[in-house]
Amino acid sequence: MNTTMPTVSLQVRRHIKASRTRVFDAWTKPELMSQWLNACGGQVLSIQNTLRVGGEYSFRTSKPEMGEMAVKGIYKEITPPERLVFTWSYDSAKISMKEETLVTVELTEKDGGTEVCLTHERFPDAESCDQHQQGWGRILDQMGKLFGGKA
Amino acid sequence: MVKYSSKQLDATFAALADPTRRRLMEKLSHGEARVTDLAAPFKMSLPAVSKHLRVLEKAGLLERRRSGREFHLELNAAPMEEALRWIGTYRRFWEGSLDALANYLENNQPTTEEKP
Numbered sequence: 498m499n500t501t502m503p504t505v506s507l508q509v510r511r512h513i514k515a516s517r518t519r520v521f522d523a524w525t526k527p528e529l530m531s532q533w534l535n536a537c538g539g540q541v542l543s544i545q546n547t548l549r550v551g552g553e554y555s556f557r558t559s560k561p562e563m564g565e566m567a568v569k570g571i572y573k574e575i576t577p578p579e580r581l582v583f584t585w586s587y588d589s590a591k592i593s594m595k596e597e598t599l600v601t602v603e604l605t606e607k608d609g610g611t612e613v614c615l616t617h618e619r620f621p622d623a624e625s626c627d628q629h630q631q632g633w634g635r636i637l638d639q640m641g642k643l644f645g646g647k648a
Numbered sequence: 649m650v651k652y653s654s655k656q657l658d659a660t661f662a663a664l665a666d667p668t669r670r671r672l673m674e675k676l677s678h679g680e681a682r683v684t685d686l687a688a689p690f691k692m693s694l695p696a697v698s699k700h701l702r703v704l705e706k707a708g709l710l711e712r713r714r715s716g717r718e719f720h721l722e723l724n725a726a727p728m729e730e731a732l733r734w735i736g737t738y739r740r741f742w743e744g745s746l747d748a749l750a751n752y753l754e755n756n757q758p759t760t761e762e763k764p
Contacts, residue, residue, distance in 0.1 A: 505661060507735045511746040515753040523749055533748035613746060617738050619657070 506618040514610040521578035524602060530556070539566075550575055554583065570600075579604050585617070656708075657734065660727040663707035668692075669700050673709065673723070680713075680722035 513520055523529040525548050531541040539560040546554035555569035566587065574582035581602040603614045664670055672686055687697035701721060704710045708727050713720045 505657070505731050505735060507739050507742075509739060509742040509746060511743075511750055513750040513753055515757075519753055519758070520749070523753060529752075533752045534745055613749070615742055615746065617742065619734060 506616055508617075509615045511613045511615075512607060512610055513613060517578035517604045517606060517611045520604050520611045520613060521581070524581055525575075525577075534558075546572075548572065548575060570597075573599070656727055657731060659707045660709065660731055663703050663709055666700065666703075668697075669704055672697075672700060672704065676710070676721060676723045680720050683719050683721065686721065 523533065525546070527544045527546055530546075531544045534541060534544070534556065539558045542557040542559050542565070544554075544556035546552065548554075550572055552572050553569060554572065555567065557565055557567045559565050568585060568587060570584040570586060572581075572583045574580060583600055584597050585600050586597045598617060598619045601616045601618075603616075605612045605614070664673065668690065671690075675681060675686055683698060683701065684694070686701070687694050690697055701710060705712060705721075708724055710721050711724050713722070
């Protein structure tokens, strides 16, 4: 039996007409983060961070249908202006989700702007965070098509 | 966000940790199949393939149906849907947030844009 831990992950890309430095700042400065993070229908109530490897960030948001929600995590890698890696976990009584997940943000110069590539991975347990296993995308995509394209 | 059952997700992904089992699932995603058909492309014995199928079945990913003296297997969508829902929820969250990020940065250009 194979002992490696699989992950389930998703990737989102977005091209932004701004320099990598500005994009990186928007990801790491609380006053800028609150301008866009979770902006889809919600409101950022508070946000703080200690921008160093091992440092913590946290933010609280409010959504009409959800009430308050808190997210926190630890910075794993900070490489301005190209890469940011942090853990992500919910801190909410309403959500029965205690697992820790990992977010990797990669910024690449492209067409006079910046391409943001965000990967969010879920691990079966927090200890396996350092393991990166591929191979999920294809099977999940296929299942997604099969079961109504919910992914 | 939706409620997730961490236990079910763990069971799903533990069962799918094995490459042979992932290939079996992929084959089954095209439709139901007999154990012998599923085993054919693998360089392993029928009992060995059956053992992998039992792991998938135990995790609730497969359903077995007897037809005469043969078993037919088909996928059970529910555990995968849990995983797909997790992905879908975050995809919506991040797509919305990255749209807002682009919107914010592109509409608030600094007076002297620094070199990228």
